[in-house]
Amino acid sequence: MSSPRSSTSSNPPENGASLIPNERVPSRSNTNPALQERQQIPRELSRNPVDQDELEDEEELKYGAAHVIKLFVPVSLCMMVVVATISSVTYYTQKGIYLVYTPFHEDSPDTGTKVWNAVANAAILLGVIVVMTVFLIMLYKYRCYKIIHGWLIMSSLMLLFIFAYLYLGEVLRTYNIPLDYISLLFIMWNFGVVGMIAIHWKAPLHLQQAYLIFVAALMALVFIKYLPEWTTWVVLGVISIWDLVAVLSPRGPLRILVETAQSRNEPLFPALIYSSTVAYMAVMATDQSSTSNSTSNNETAANGPRSPTDGGFTPAWNQEAEQRTEARRHRVQAAAAEAPRAAPQPQPVTEEIDDDEEERGIKLGLGDFIFYSVLVGKASSYGDWNTTIACFVAILIGLCLTLLLLAIFRKALPALPISITFGLVFYFATSKLVAPFADSLTAQQVFI
C-alpha cells in the first residue's frame, strides 16, 4: 500500500491536450532508447511552434477517450473479480486473522476504542510503507539492483503460487468441487510458471494484462481479509493522502525515485504497472517507477502474515527491463549525440516526441488497481449492491477526472486521491443515506 501508486501517468506527449496524456511507446521494441532520452528533454525545448502544438493537441484528444476506456476495462475487470469473490466466497469476509502490521483488532464494542485502534493500525501500516519506500529508494540510489529484483521476484513468486493456491482452494471449497492433489499441482505449476514468465519476461499482451489484473485482485482480497473493519477505511484515506505527498511533493520519495531513474536513463520497475499498450516494453519513466515503487511497498506491507507476496510479480520485469535498458543505453548514447539533452528534468513528466511512436498508452500502477478494488470489494462485503455500484461509478468518474488533470498537467499524477475520495464519499453516503430511502422504495415497488 504504499505509496506508489501513483499513478496514472501518462506521458503525454508534450502536445497532447487530451484527457489522457499518453505515452507513446515505440512500436517495435520495448526499449526504445530514443524515447527515454526524449523524455528527458525538457518540455520547453521540445516544444514546437504553437500551431503545430495545437494540431497535435487535437490529434491527441482523439486518442484520449479511447485510452480512458482502455483503463476502464481492466479496472472494472479487477473490481469484478474481487466483488464476485467477496460475494460468493465467505472465506474472504471472515475475520479472525490479521496482518502483523495491524496489532489492534477492534474487538471492543466501544466506538471510541475502535476509532483509535483503526487510526493506530493505519498509522503503523503507513509507517511500514514509508520505511519500505525509503528503503527501496536507497537500494535504487546505490544501485543494488540485484536485491530489488530478487525482492520483486520473490514477491511475485509467492503471490502467484501461495496466494493463488489459497484462492483456488477456497473457491473449490465454496462450490464443493473435489480436486485431487496431482491435478492441483499440475494446474498450479502451469499457472504460476506462465504467470512468472508473462509478468517478468514476455507474453502476449492480453495474457500479461490478465495476470497483472489477477494479481492485483488477489492482493486486494488479501487486504480485505486481513485488515480489520474500520482500519480498511482509514487505510484507504491515509494511503491516498500519502500517494499525493509521495508523488507531488518536491521531496516525495516516489518523485525522487522517478527523477533518479530519469537521470539514469532507465526505466524503473516496469512490472508493477499496467499499461494500456505493451506494458513491458514501455519505457516509462515516471509513472512506472512511481507505481512500481508503490506497489512493491504495498506488497511488502501487505505480506505481513504470510509472505511478502504482493507486489512481487512486477519486479521480475525489472530484470528484463535491465537488459532492455542496456540496449537502450547504447541507443541513447547514439541518440544523445544528436539531440541536445537538457539537464535531467526534475519533473517526472515523460515526454516523448517520437517519430516512430505508434502507440500511445496510459499507465496505471497496480497499486491503484489494488486500492480501487479494496474499496469496491469492501463495499460489496456488506451485501448492498447499490453501494457497490455507487462506489464503482464514483471511482470511474474519479479516474476520468484524474486523466483529465493528467492531460492538463502532463506529469505523473497520483491516481488514488480523487477516485478514493469519491469512492469513500459515495460509500458512506450511499450506505447511510441512500440505502434507507432506496430500500423503502423497492420494498413498496415505487420507482423514481
Place this chain on the structure above:
Amino acid sequence: MALLEFFGCAFLAFGPPLAMFLLTIAKDPIRIIILIASAFFWLLSLLTSSLLWLVAVTLHSPIVVGVIFSVLFQELFRYLIYLLLRKAEVGLKKLTESDTAIITNKNILAYVSGLGFGIISGTFSLVNVLADATGPGTVGLHGDSNLFFLTSALLTLCFILLHTAWGVLFFHALDKKKYLALVWVVMSHLLVSLLTLMNSSQLYLATILPAYAVLVVTGLWAAGAAGASFTSLKKCLTSPPTTVQVRIED
C-alpha cells in the same frame, strides 16, 4: 425456480438496455464516458433526494414526499448535465473528429445521457431485488403477490426506456425552446412515479399499463423530435447499409 426467475427478470429488465448499449454506445469511447458521467449525475440527484428524505422521515412524512422531490431533483440534474454537455461540446468536437455523428447529430448526446440515467436508475431499483431473487427465500407465501419480481422487472425496463426518451426530449426541448415538451417530461415523470405508489396495494395493471402508455407517447414524441419519420424508419429497415468507397490516391 429461483435461479430461473433471477435470469428471467434480469434479462427482461436489462436485456433491451444491454442491446442498446452494445449496438449504439460500446463502440465509441466518448459515449461510454458520457454514459458514466450521466450515471454519476443521477447518483448525485439520488443523494440529494435521500438527504431530503432523511429530513422528511424525521417529520413522519409519507413516501410521496420523497418520490416527488426525487423526481424534481432528477430533472434538475438532467438540466445540469445538459448544461455541462453543451459547454463541453466545443471540446467534444475536437475530441471526436473521427466520429462526426456525435457532433452533427445533437440527439446522440441526449440519447446517451438519457440512457445513462435510465441504466443507473434501473440498476438501483432492481439490483437488490434481483440479488434476493436467487433464493433461498420465496415471495408470496403470506398472501403477497408472487408477481413481485416480474412487475419490478417490467417497471424497471419501462423506466430505463422512459429515461432514454425523456433525455432526448428534454435536450431537444431546451435546444429548440419548446417548453411544452419540457413540461411533458417533468409531468409525465412525476405521473409515472406517483402511479407506482399503487404497487404496494398490488394494483399492478393499473401501474404498468399507464406507464407503458406514457412510454409509447414519450418515445414517439422523442423519435419525432429527433427527426424520425415513417420514411426514415422504412429506409433504415429495408435498405442495406451503404458502404462508401474511398479511393486512396498515391
